[in-house]
Amino acid sequence: xxxxxxDHAGLADIFNEDEARVDWHDETLWFVRxxxxxxxxxxxxWEALRENASKIKDNVLxxxxxxxxxxxxxxxxxxxxxxxxxxxxxxxxxVTSILKAQSVTRIVKSKSMLTEECHLNEHLQQNGxxxxxxxxxxxxxxxxxxxxxxxxxxxxxxxxxxIGELFHEHLGTPQGESDPQFLTAAARVHxxxxxxxxxxxxxxxxxxxxxxxxxxxxxxxxNADMGAHLADVHIACMGIEKIIPKRKHLAVFLRLLARxxxxxxxxxxxxxxxxxxxxxxxxxxxxDNGRTKQLGRADFRNSLKCIRCGACMNTCPVxxxxxxxxxxxxxxxxxxxxxxxxxxxxxxxxxxxxxxLCGSCTNVCPVKINIHEQLYKxxxxxxxxxxxxxxxAVAMKAMEFTLSHPFVYxxxxxxxxxxxxxxxxxxxxxxxxxxxxxxxxEPPKQSFSEWYKKNNNx
Amino acid sequence: xxxxxQILSRIKENQPELSSLPADLTAPLQYPDPVEVFSTVLSxxxxxxxxxxxxxxxxxxxxxxxxxQKRIISTIPELxxxxxxxxxxxxxxxYEDIDIAVIRAHFGVAENAAxxxxxxxxxxxxxxxxxxxxxxxxxxxxxxxxxxxxxxxVADAVYGFGTFIAGPSKTADIEQSLVLGAHGPKNMTVFILxxxxx
Numbered sequence: 248x249x250x251x252x253x254d255h256a257g258l259a260d261i262f263n264e265d266e267a268r269v270d271w272h273d274e275t276l277w278f279v280r281x282x283x284x285x286x287x288x289x290x291x292x293w294e295a296l297r298e299n300a301s302k303i304k305d306n307v308l309x310x311x312x313x314x315x316x317x318x319x320x321x322x323x324x325x326x327x328x329x330x331x332x333x334x335x336x337x338x339x340x341x342v343t344s345i346l347k348a349q350s351v352t353r354i355v356k357s358k359s360m361l362t363e364e365c366h367l368n369e370h371l372q373q374n375g376x377x378x379x380x381x382x383x384x385x386x387x388x389x390x391x392x393x394x395x396x397x398x399x400x401x402x403x404x405x406x407x408x409x410i411g412e413l414f415h416e417h418l419g420t421p422q423g424e425s426d427p428q429f430l431t432a433a434a435r436v437h438x439x440x441x442x443x444x445x446x447x448x449x450x451x452x453x454x455x456x457x458x459x460x461x462x463x464x465x466x467x468x469x470n471a472d473m474g475a476h477l478a479d480v481h482i483a484c485m486g487i488e489k490i491i492p493k494r495k496h497l498a499v500f501l502r503l504l505a506r507x508x509x510x511x512x513x514x515x516x517x518x519x520x521x522x523x524x525x526x527x528x529x530x531x532x533x534x535d536n537g538r539t540k541q542l543g544r545a546d547f548r549n550s551l552k553c554i555r556c557g558a559c560m561n562t563c564p565v566x567x568x569x570x571x572x573x574x575x576x577x578x579x580x581x582x583x584x585x586x587x588x589x590x591x592x593x594x595x596x597x598x599x600x601x602x603x604l605c606g607s608c609t610n611v612c613p614v615k616i617n618i619h620e621q622l623y624k625x626x627x628x629x630x631x632x633x634x635x636x637x638x639x640a641v642a643m644k645a646m647e648f649t650l651s652h653p654f655v656y657x658x659x660x661x662x663x664x665x666x667x668x669x670x671x672x673x674x675x676x677x678x679x680x681x682x683x684x685x686x687x688x689e690p691p692k693q694s695f696s697e698w699y700k701k702n703n704n705x
Numbered sequence: 706x707x708x709x710x711q712i713l714s715r716i717k718e719n720q721p722e723l724s725s726l727p728a729d730l731t732a733p734l735q736y737p738d739p740v741e742v743f744s745t746v747l748s749x750x751x752x753x754x755x756x757x758x759x760x761x762x763x764x765x766x767x768x769x770x771x772x773x774q775k776r777i778i779s780t781i782p783e784l785x786x787x788x789x790x791x792x793x794x795x796x797x798x799x800y801e802d803i804d805i806a807v808i809r810a811h812f813g814v815a816e817n818a819a820x821x822x823x824x825x826x827x828x829x830x831x832x833x834x835x836x837x838x839x840x841x842x843x844x845x846x847x848x849x850x851x852x853x854x855x856x857x858x859v860a861d862a863v864y865g866f867g868t869f870i871a872g873p874s875k876t877a878d879i880e881q882s883l884v885l886g887a888h889g890p891k892n893m894t895v896f897i898l899x900x901x902x903x
Contacts, residue, residue, distance in 0.1 A: 312720060
C-alpha cells in the first residue's frame with residue numbers, strides 16, 4: 248500500500264516519535280552486528296565459507312526439482328508424511344486438517360517465519376485451535392497482539408518495562424517487575440505447562456537434506472525440541488527453498504548461521520529430525536507460496552538463497568532507525584523488501600525504496616545475496632509497472648523531463664535558487680520529504696555554468 | 706493438477722541452467738589443542754568443563770557437587786551406582802522433574818563447543834531438553850576442531866534423531882540480556898574423559 252496509510256515512511260514516522268527508543272534500537276542492533284563481525288573474524292576461511300554457501304545454494308536453485316523429489320522419497324522412507332502446499336491458504340488448510348484429524352484444539356509452535364508469512368495463527372484461531380508461540384520473544388509479541396519485528400529477535404522493539412507490564416497482566420508477575428532474569432524464569436514456568444499439556448507441536452525448518460530426508464531445526468531456547476519430543480504429532484513447515492543437497496553441507500551452513508545472526512559460534516541446539524519417535528506422527532509441509540515465481544525472475548531468484556539469519560537487518564541503517572513493523576510484512580528489513588514485492592508488488596511497492604542502497608546488507612549476507620542491487624532493480628520494475636508512490640512517480644517523471652531538456656535544466660536551477668531564496672515556504676514544507684528533520688541548504692548565488700561563463704569571459 | 710505436480714512443473718520451468726556443486730572447503734581452521742579451545746568456548750557460552758580420568762571420578766563429582774539434587778538419571782551404565790534405577794521407557798512427560806541427566810556424546814567440536822548426541826545415547830529424545838541441568842561425558846580423543854570434521858564423523862550414520870548441543874538453553878529476547886535456562890537446562894557440565902590406559 249504505497250499510497251495508502253500503511254507505507255514504510257508513514258510507519259517509520261510512528262516508530263520515530265519516541266527518539267530514545269529509536270536510539271536504543273539502533274545501538275542494540277549495531278551491537279549485534281558488531282558481535283557478528285567479531286565471530287566472523289575468528290575464522291580465517293569466513294569469505295571462503297560464504298562463497299561456498301552461495302555456490303551450494305546456486306546448485307540447489309538450479310536443481311530444486313530433483314532435490315525435492317529425492318528429499319520427499321527419503322523422508323517418506325523415514326516415516327515422515329510429506330505434504331505440498333501451493334500457497335499460504337493451502338498450507339494453513341493442511342495444518343488444520345492434520346490437527347482436526349487428531350481432535351487437537353491446543354498446540355505449541357516454535358519459531359517459523361513461514362507460518363508468519365502464511366498467517367497460520369489467525370487461521371488456526373478461526374478454526375477453534377489455540378496456538379501458543381513458545382519462543383520467548385514470540386510469546387511476548389503474541390501477548391502484546393503484535394507481529395514479530397525481527398526474524399531472529401522478535402521483540403527487539405520492546406523495552407523490558409513493557410514486557411514486565413505484559414507479564415503482570417497475563418502471567419501474574421508482580422507489578423513493576425522488569426528484571427529480564429525474573430521475567431524469563433516466569434515465562435519458563437508458564438511455557439513448561441504448555442509443553443507438558445499440548446498434544447501437537449509445530450516447528451519451522453532451517454535446513455532439509457535431500458540426501459537423507461532429514462530436517463534440521465536450530466534454536467537457542469530448546470523450545471522446538473521441548474514441543475516436538477513431548478507431542479504426539481509434530482508438524483514441520485518449510486519453504487521449498489530450504490533444501491540443501493547433502494548432510495555434509497550442514498557444516499558450511501551451521502558455521503555461518505549463528506555467527507551471522509547473533510555472533511554465537513552455533514545455536515545451542517541444532518536438531519536433526521530423521522524419523523518420528525515410536526508412536527509419534529511426523530508431518531512435513533513443503534510450501535511454494537510464490538517461491539516458484541521468484542525462481543523464474545532471473546534478477547531476484549538469488550533472494551531464495553536466504554537462510555534467515557537477520558544480519559542484513561542488524562546492519563541496515565534504515566531498519567535500525569525505522570523498526571521492523573514499518574515494513575508491514577512478516578520478514579522485515581532488506582531481505583524482506585526483496586521477497587515481499589514478489590508476493591504482492593502493489594502492496595509492497597514502498598519497500599524497495601526503504602533503503603539507502605549503501606550495500607552493507609550485501610556485504611554481511613552469509614550466502615552472498617546481492618540484496619542492494621535487487622532493491623535497486625525492484626524500484627525500476629515497480630515504477631515501470633506503475634506501482635510507485637505517486638509523489639515519487641511525479642518527481643521522477645519531472646526529473647526525467649528536466650534532465651533530457653538542457654534549456655529546462657538551466658532554467659530549473661535558476662528557478663530553484665529563486666524559490667529557496669524568495670519563497671522558502673515552497674520547499675520548507677511537509678510535501679518535500681527532504682525537508683523532514685533537515686533545514687534546506689542556503690541556495691548558491693549562481694550555477695556552475697553561470698560562474699564558468701563569467702570567469703572565462705566567454 | 707494437484708499442488709505437488711503444479712509446484713514441481715513450475716520449478717522445472719523456472720529453475721536456471723544447472724550450476725554444479727562447489728568443491729568442499731579446503732583447509733578449514735584446525736586448532737593445535739582442540740580440547741583447550743573447546744573448554745574456552747564452552748565457558749564463554751555458559752557451560753563448564755571438568756577433566757576426569759575415570760568414571761569413578763565422575764561418580765565422585767556427582768556425589769559431591771550434585772548432592773542436593775533429588776532426581777539424577779543417566780544413560781551411562783558406569784554411573785548406575787550414583788543414579789536412579791529403572792527410569793527408562795516411561796512416558797516422556799514423566800521426566801519433567803529430572804534435576805540432572807548425565808548422557809554420553811559421540812564427539813565434541815572445538816570451534817563452537819557443540820556435542821553430537823543421537824537418540825540411542827538419550828534413551829528418550831526429550832531427556833537432554835527437559836532436565837534442569839545437563840551433564841555430558843565425552844572422550845578427550847573425540848574432540849575435533851571444526852564442523853567439517855564433525856560431519857565427516859557423522860558420515861552416513863543412521864539415526865532417528867540427532868542433535869548438536871552447545872551449552873545450556875538460553876535466550877536474550879528481553880532487551881538482549883542473556884539469561885541461561887530458557888526452557889531447557891539452566892547449566893551444562895561436560896566431563897572430558899581421558900582414561901589412564903588410553
